[in-house]
Structures are given as structure tokens and as C-alpha cells.
Amino acid sequence: MAKSKVLVVGGTGYIGKRIVKACLTQGHETYVLQRREIGLDIDKLQMLISYKMEGARLVEGSFSDHQSLVEAVKLVDVVISAMSGVHFRSHNILLQLKLVEAIKEAGNVKRFFPSEFGMDPAKMEDALEPGNITFKEKMIVRKAIQEAHIPHTYVIANCFAGYFVGNLSQMTTLLPPKDNVVLYGDGNVKACFMAEDDVGTYAVKAIDDPRTLNKTIYIRPPENILSQRELVKMWENLSGKELNKHSISAEDFLAPMKDGEIAHQVGIGHFYHIFYEGCLTNFEVQEDEEASRLYPEVEYTRMNDYLKRYL
Template sequence: MEKSRVLVVGGTGYIGRRIVRASLAQGHPTLVLMRPEIGLDIDKLQMLLSFKAQGARLVEASLEDHAALVAAVAQADVVISAMSGVHFRSHNLSLQHKLVEAIKEAGNIKRFVPSEFGMDPSKMGHALEPGRVTFDEKMDLRWAIEDANIPHTYVSANCFAGYFCPNLCQMRTLLPPKEKVHVYGDGNVKVNKTIYLRPHENILSQNDVIAKWEKLSGNVLEKIHIPADEFLASMKDTDFANQVGVGHYYHIFYEGCLTNFEIGEDGAEATLLYPEVQYTRVDEYMKRYL
């Protein structure tokens, strides 16, 4: 079976680098967009060169250069965007909108995967300000994709293990707490049930994650439960990024926005689609932090 040519945009990011490696491992002819704006970022350059050494082809094009971007897109069958969320915030067309315009003009793309990978924005019309902007702008991008009749797949992966498991869902840290842990409400809202990526054994509440860490580490933590009103009050007089983070955490851990709906006919669960893929269980993932 002929493999699809895959173009990855944002290939040096947290998600992007993993997508590049997975595409190469699956034997797809893999192209990685190399933006001139990389400047003097030596770490990103070395990563791109390592991809090249593994068989990827680097395609130089700026997202600000429409003609060059169209030419890059024309070389692929599938485009996967893994750009950082910061690229959603712009008074003008966002960089992803420019990518959509290039895909529309090229007219050859069989599948476009935009950079979402978080909560499903179509379910977040009630989201709190200022964090609501994240979901509103993602929906604007979805409408642009659909208006352009571009074949697409939206991926919602919700809580990534690296950001939510080892820190036991604490904000502003990536490491496990050693003595005390803040528990949002009663801690029983499920947080890892996802729309497209829903590995059954990783559907866990915050209390589940804490219990697994206590069992692995042999250390029992003091639980400090934070009521919803107190948690929301913590965003007052803080910077914009913190306010957005608090709002998103509220929807996840107090409202259960990741699990309070069923997958509809327009959705699919990844582990059922690809049962041969073995995913890492939370217990195994957390052992590296011991």
C-alpha cells in the first residue's frame, strides 16, 4: 500500500517532534516545514537536522510567504499542524488561517489535521473569560477549514500525561509534590476521557492519579481540598496566562468538561480504530519520576 506524503508544520514542538518521529517510523515520506524565522535557535535547528538524518525532508517556507507555503503544501498528501497555541492569538489572520488558505489554493491535500489536541472547542461555548478566547478562535479556524471544503480530522487529546499526571494535576509545576497536594473540589471528576484519544485504562480522576503516585512512591500526601469559589477567586489580579489557566482547570476539574458528553456519530475513539497500537499506562509513565 502506497504511503501518504506527510507534511508536519511545527515539527520541533512538544507534539510536533513526536508526530515527525511517528510518521518516519510508519514509513511515510515525511516533510518538515523549516521556517526561516528559526533564526539563531540552535536547539531547533539541530532537531531539524536530526530529522533529516532519519530520512525526513526539510522544506523551507515561511507562513508569512503565501506562494512558498502553497509550494510546500503541494508536495504533500497530508498536512499535520502542531503549532503552539500562541499562534491562535492575533488581530490579523492567524498563522494557521494562512496555512488553511495555502491548502485551499494548492487543492491537493487529502487530509488536514489542525493544531488542537486539547479540549474540544465545540463543547466549550460556555467557557469562562478570559480563557474562552482559546476555544472561540479554534472554532473560527474550524469554520474556515469547513468553508474551504478541506478534508480534515480534529484531534482532541485533552489532558496530556506530561502536563497532568506526574504533577498530580497541580498548576505551575511539572514535578510531583512531596508533602501536600491541592485537590480541586472532591477530586472525583474524571479528567482523561477524551473525544478521539480515549485509552480505557487511562480514564482517571485526580484522586485516581494521586492514589497511583502514593502507591508508587510509598509517600502519603496531605490533601488540601479547594472549593470552586475559592479556586476561581485565585485568578483575581493575576496575569492573563494565569487567568486562562485557572479557567481551563475549572472546566476540567470542577465541571468535568472532558467527560460530561458522549462521542457522537461524527467522532471516533482512537484505541478502537487502532487496537494494534499499545499505549502507555499511567502507572508505567509515572515510574520515571521516582
């Protein structure tokens, strides 16, 4: 079966660059949107040029020029959006809705992957403010996709290891703690952690798969479903050093939400839902909805191996 032509929007971002890499590795004719708004961002420009040297095609377009988006979309079969921001970037909903309109007008796209790749917004109706806006906006995009009758796949990738594993899920650092580690509650609530490259691999695997059409796919391999306490134990075994553990109650953890910058409040809310409520693992996923069962040939990264890079 011929491989789909894929347009990646947000290809220089944290997950976007992994998706571009996966598209090229898996043999897709890969197009990357080169936004005119790039200005003097030399790092992004050099990244785009590197994609071109690896075989991708750069397509110029702008969210302030609707027709340029339509023309870019017309070149491909599949559009993947990776414009998600860290914790809180409300303006991205407007960009995604513009992309949905371009896809609707082009009329040729056989699959659209919107910017998701985190928690499932459909299961976060009761999320705390202000972090609930993240999920509400994703649901607005989903509604627009479905009302436009655009074929789609939603990818739920849970916790990115770079943000949650190397630091043993501490909020104030990205590096492993040296002496003390804070446990959320008893530390036994299960979450799911994914290496970012694997997120790209699984998402791209789903592009031409009829089993994933108009469905939500969860990247939740069983060996990566771990509690924070299990994660800490892995690090202790690898580093040969036992950490001093301090538990924080849900009430004390949520107390700082009354003050501080909004991005920090959003982060606290998301951590609360993950590590106190278990929002990533407190529901069943059917066999045909879970990526590691759909694609058993993928050798995904186990978190014990991921942690070794920090030694």
C-alpha cells in the first residue's frame, strides 16, 4: 500500500520534530509548514533546513493567509498538527481552528491529527480551574473537526518523559533530585510515561491504519504504567543512592494555586489530576485503542532505560 503524503504543522516544536523524524523514517512523503512568521528565529530556520536536507519538503504558509494554508493542505493526504504549548497557550486554539477551516475547504484530507498528545480532554470535564481551559479548548477543536466531517485520529500520549521521568516528577526541576524527593500523597497512584520519540513513532504508525480512523488512540504500554514511588525506586537502583522521601497531602499540594502565575497554577492542577486522582490510568482502554497492542513491532523505551541517560 502506498504511503500517505503528510503535512506536519508545528514541525519545529517539542513533539513536532519527533513526528517529522518518524514520518521520514517510516517512508512518508513529508511536508513541513514553514510559517512566514518565523522572522529571525535562527534555531527554527536551521531545523527546517535540516528537514529539507533529510528529504522533507518545506511549504510556506501563514495563519494570517487562509489561502496559503488551503494550498499547503491540498498537497497532502494527512495533516498532523503539533502546535501544543507547555501548560498554557490559549492562542493556539485560534490557530487550530484556522487549520480546521483550511482542511474543510481543501476537501482532500483523509486524516487529521489535531494537537493533543497529552491527557484525554474528553475525560477531564471536572478538571480544576484554570487548567481546565486546556481541555475545554481541545474539545472545541474536536467539535469543529466533527462538525466539518473531517476524518481524524486523536492521540493521547500521557506524560512526556522529559518533563516527568528524569526529575522523578518534581515540579521545580528537570534533573533528578540529589537528596530529597517529594511524593504526591503515598506515591502509589499509577501514571503512564512515554519517551517522546516513541510518541512520534506511534502517531505516525496510525496514519494509514483503518483501525484508528475517527478514534482516540492511547499510547499506554503496560510496562510504562508506573507509580511515582516505582519511578523513584528505579532511579535509586540505577544511581545506588537512596533518597529522602517527603509526602505532601493533596490539600497542601493545591494550596499554592491561590497565588502565583497562571502557568504555575495550571501545572499544579494537571499534576494533581495525574498523581492524586490517577486520571491517566483510572479507566479501561480497549485492545484496539492502545498503541502498543496495535503495533507490537515497536520497541518502545522502558523508563528504566530512559533514566540511564541521567547517570
